[in-house]
Amino acid sequence: xxxxxxxxIHITVSEGASLELRCNYxxxxxxxxxxxxxxxxxxLQLLLKYFSGDTLVQGxxxxxxxxxxxxxxxxxxKPSVHWSDAAEYFCAVxxxxxAGNKLTFGGGTRVLVKP
Amino acid sequence: KAGVTQTPRYLIKTxxxxxxxxxxxxxxxxxxxxxxxxxxxxLQFLFEYFSETQRNKGNFPGRFxxxxxxxxxxxxxxxxxxxxxxxLYLCASSGQRANTGELFFGEGSRLTxx
Numbered sequence: 001x002x003x004x005x006x007x008x009i010h011i012t013v014s015e016g017a018s019l020e021l022r023c024n025y026x027x028x029x030x031x032x033x034x035x036x037x038x039x040x041x042x043x044l045q046l047l048l049k050y051f052s053g054d055t056l057v058q059g060x061x062x063x064x065x066x067x068x069x070x071x072x073x074x075x076x077x078k079p080s081v082h083w084s085d086a087a088e089y090f091c092a093v094x095x096x097x098x099a100g101n102k103l104t105f106g107g108g109t110r111v112l113v114k115p
Numbered sequence: 116k117a118g119v120t121q122t123p124r125y126l127i128k129t130x131x132x133x134x135x136x137x138x139x140x141x142x143x144x145x146x147x148x149x150x151x152x153x154x155x156x157x158l159q160f161l162f163e164y165f166s167e168t169q170r171n172k173g174n175f176p177g178r179f180x181x182x183x184x185x186x187x188x189x190x191x192x193x194x195x196x197x198x199x200x201x202x203l204y205l206c207a208s209s210g211q212r213a214n215t216g217e218l219f220f221g222e223g224s225r226l227t228x229x
Contacts, residue, residue, distance in 0.1 A: 101215070
């Protein structure tokens with residue numbers, strides 16, 4: 001069975017500083033990989049996704065993520081954080097070849113941004 | 116184009132009652148998935164419907180059920196409510212037939228069971 005681990009429950013970062021959120025997955029092959037963001041009282045919004053090809057993927061809001069097969073990781077980064085980036089971030093995996101849109105989510109990392 | 120709409124946004128029920136939640140997907144989307152979000156268990160997959168057929172199912176008891184109508188709108192039902200069913204129930208739609216994971220989420224229905 002696939003699983004996703006986000007080791008950091010909370011991260012506090014100063015506005016303008018860089019941000020890196022960790023994600024490790026367990027899956028027999030290369031899964032589809034995603035990062036979603038959830039602002040308070042809102043649903044989830046897709047930030048970026050990895051299906052195949054270039055292991056560095058760009059997303060919305062200035063985020064990027066790097067897939068590292070050898071480490072089973074898909075870490076999310078942003079060079080300079082804005083106050084509006086305060087939210088909860090979820091890494092997710094989907095099974096290749098499976099019919100349907102079933103995702104397995106990590107526990108989430110809550111990001112606090114200090115002024 | 117309008118996003119995913121979930122109703123009601125908030126509701127309070129008592130143990131033993133049942134509840135029905137509704138989800139209207141983005142126009143043209145035929146896949147609708149449901150997730151339960153709680154502080155303790157995080158985001159857990161309930162089920163997915165595509166063209167009125169349940170395509171995937173998570174590990175939830177039979178008290179949790181769903182259906183999809185010909186216009187792609189979906190409902191989920193929870194019978195004999197328990198305190199542990201208190202959660203944010205998120206609906207997501209997708210326009211992709213295969214599993215791409217590009218889901219568009221609604222704002223959720225927050226259920227409180229007393």
